Amino acid sequence: xxxxxxxxxxxxxxxxxxxxxxxxxxxxxxxxxxxxxxxxxxxxxxxxxxxxxxxxxxxxxxxxxxxxxxxxxxxxxxxxxxxxxxxxxxxxxxxxxxxxxxxxxxxxxxxxxxxxxxxxxxxxxxxxxxxxxxxxxxxxxxxxxxxxxxxxxxxxxxxxxxxxxxxxxxxxxxxxxxxxxxxxxxxxxxxxxxxxxxxxxxxxxxxxxxxxxxxxxxxxxxxxxxxxxxxxxxxxxxxxxxxxxxxxxxxxxxxxxxxxxxxxxxxxxxxxxxxxxxxxxxxxxxxxxxxxxxxxxxxxxxxxxxxxxxxxxxxxxxxxxxxxxxxxxxxxxxxxxxxxxxxxxxxxxxxxxxxxxxxxxxxxxxxxxxxxxxxxxxxxxxxxxxxxxxxxxxxxxxxxxxxxxxxxxxxxxxxxxxxxxxxxxxxxxxxxxxxx
Numbered sequence: 001x002x003x004x005x006x007x008x009x010x011x012x013x014x015x016x017x018x019x020x021x022x023x024x025x026x027x028x029x030x031x032x033x034x035x036x037x038x039x040x041x042x043x044x045x046x047x048x049x050x051x052x053x054x055x056x057x058x059x060x061x062x063x064x065x066x067x068x069x070x071x072x073x074x075x076x077x078x079x080x081x082x083x084x085x086x087x088x089x090x091x092x093x094x095x096x097x098x099x100x101x102x103x104x105x106x107x108x109x110x111x112x113x114x115x116x117x118x119x120x121x122x123x124x125x126x127x128x129x130x131x132x133x134x135x136x137x138x139x140x141x142x143x144x145x146x147x148x149x150x151x152x153x154x155x156x157x158x159x160x161x162x163x164x165x166x167x168x169x170x171x172x173x174x175x176x177x178x179x180x181x182x183x184x185x186x187x188x189x190x191x192x193x194x195x196x197x198x199x200x201x202x203x204x205x206x207x208x209x210x211x212x213x214x215x216x217x218x219x220x221x222x223x224x225x226x227x228x229x230x231x232x233x234x235x236x237x238x239x240x241x242x243x244x245x246x247x248x249x250x251x252x253x254x255x256x257x258x259x260x261x262x263x264x265x266x267x268x269x270x271x272x273x274x275x276x277x278x279x280x281x282x283x284x285x286x287x288x289x290x291x292x293x294x295x296x297x298x299x300x301x302x303x304x305x306x307x308x309x310x311x312x313x314x315x316x317x318x319x320x321x322x323x324x325x326x327x328x329x330x331x332x333x334x335x336x337x338x339x340x341x342x343x344x345x346x347x348x349x350x351x352x353x354x355x356x357x358x359x360x361x362x363x364x365x366x367x368x369x370x371x372x373x374x375x376x377x378x379x380x381x382x383x384x385x386x387x388x389x390x391x392x393x394x395x396x397x398x399x400x401x402x403x404x405x406x407x408x409x410x411x412x413x414x415x416x417x418x419x420x421x422x423x424x425x426x427x428x429x430x431x432x433x434x435x436x
Contacts, residue, residue: 096141119269131267177203
């Protein structure tokens with residue numbers, strides 16, 4: 001049975017859902033994280049316990065995003081949000097396009113999708129504050145596809161069953177690619193994949209569409225891999241609490257495994273829910289918004305960049321590389337929006353094919369001896385060759401005619417040459433009996 005916990009924000013009348021999902025008796029437990037609403041009076045954290053990032057991370061990240069916004073805010077990029085429905089609230093007005101509904105349950109809330117979309121792409125009064133009400137890519141547009149109905153109770157169960165959610169997600173991914181999405185984010189994943197899901201992700205990547213993971217974790221540390229987060233080409237990430245920002249009221253779980261490319265803040269961010277209700281959300285909502293927003297900035301400036309180049313730009317530019325350069329908790333380090341743009345600028349200039357070295361053989365070159373000379377063959381008249389061929393054919397016809405005449409004149413076959421019928425009796429019992 002699907003279970004979830006709902007928390008009411010003390011500062012608003014709206015409600016949101018807390019991440020706590022499990023499907024008993026199934027091989028797959030699809031994740032369905034919804035907005036974790038907290039009070040608007042959330043305290044500011046002074047020093048996250050056990051955070052691998054220094055206290056300077058907030059100031060550095062803020063500066064990096066502001067610099068990136070001076071270049072682009074994601075204009076021209078469509079981000080597909082595969083979640084619940086998305087309401088075109090203030091800040092998203094004119095930016096939301098609705099695609100197919102793969103979980104058509106009447107009356108299901110649109111909290112999750114709306115909150116996430118606003119954190120990614122909403123315009124807001126604090127447009128200069130990366131940690132404020134504006135989204136991380138406020139110039140981007142949203143393609144909303146409903147793949148799950150969080151909050152719909154038992155009616156929604158069939159949409160998160162094994163082999164159903166994967167195929168719904170696969171359809172949504174293909175639709176997003178075919179309708180102009182440059183970035184795809186999903187709040188739905190689980191322990192198992194299907195051929196349809198693998199094929200859909202590969203299809204997206206082959207069309208230079210960046211597919212992002214969902215920063216969800218199952219099990220203990222290190223976590224089992226999730227899908228589609230861990231499929232080839234998908235960019236996955238973790239969340240890390242940053243000092244000086246509002247801290248979550250509940251610890252947010254992030255994956256700890258080698259699918260992690262970079263980390264992003266999982267601190268509380270303001271958001272907008274259905275009916276323009278103010279919300280705050282953290283955990284995977286925050287991390288998805290930071291990563292999706294940064295990728296949208298890259299795709300805005302370099303629309304032809306490949307997902308592999310985007311992943312490399314994020315990894316190389318990351319701040320605070322861990323000891324050894326990489327670990328399974330924060331990947332290559334903290335996401336750096338302006339650094340990723342700069343790295344992307346270098347990568348798109350790299351030619352698709354390598355230049356030949358000094359000893360390379362050209363396309364017209366040959367191995368071994370030089371090209372042999374042209375053979376001086378004897379020329380034969382085409383008329384003579386045709387006449388000779390006709391004569392040969394006539395000779396064959398005459399030979400066949402002579403053979404037929406000779407066969408007709410031959411006497412009947414001598415019956416003594418025919419094999420005689422055997423009259424020998426079997427020398428043993430056909431049933432194999434030896435008289436016993």
